[in-house]
Amino acid sequence: MNLKTDEELIAQIQEGDVLAFEEIVQRYQGKMLRFIARIVRDAGDAQDVVQDAFVKLYKTIDRVDTRKKFSTYFFQIAKNTAFSLIRSRKKEVSLQAAQDVWDDTVLIDELEKKEKAQHLTKILDSLEPKYRRVITLYYFHQLSYEEVSKKLHIPVNTVRTHLKRAKEKLKTLVQYENN
């Protein structure tokens, strides 16, 4: 059987015979899969890398010097493709780590907010009901003095006074809690 050398096949491809590349693929895929599997340590990844390496080889086929040994050139392409994959995986891992840290931070923030809210509720509970109601309506429900006054059926000035006293009491309570 008249078997062509790799270099002859490459020359044929360079002259426009695209289908001769299939012969190159069939000739090298086994060797290449074994070689790449040893680098990436995963059969699926090895297949992807080998496919990419073949496509890269085709894209640069015009630059292949047919006077030099072809297999060395191709193994170099495949090795570089495998290393690129490994590098991108490492980047993915570090991105995942960053995402985890971010998730943790968000979680801690949420917990802190929750804790602060619980603490505030506890302090508010210790206020007299008339002050607590004014504080709740003014700050949490964001009503105006007039609206609070209408809702609680008390004069606007009383709302102001209650709010002022409630704030003073809250301040004292918070200071007491902190000490």
Next chain:
Amino acid sequence: MKTIDLSKPVMQRVVAYEKKRTWLWILLFFLLLFCAGVLAGMSLWVATQDVASRQTLDLLSLFGENWEIIAEYWQDTASVVWEELPKETLTLALLGITALVVLIVATRHKRRIIRKKLSTLEKYGKNRNNRT
């Protein structure tokens, strides 16, 4: 151990890439050819119109006269003809023609490769259709 054949997916990717690249080359080639042709053609047409309107070439009828008259007036006639020629337009036409020639000659080898590629791509398409 299961044997894996990557030739099909690899060839599909290679053929898709090659099709795109080949057609892009053809498109670019014809576009350049068209531009150079238009440049040459338009410039020649404008130059011809110019020369015809000035009746510059009528001066060359001197060379139909007898030898003594030609010997006396040929230099003056040639210099008038040279003066009246629309040089800018003719330069453009020359540029267009040169571009056409260069394009055709320089891409001779590449065009052969492209023809070969097109025929193998067609063969690949037919084989795939037969298999499916």
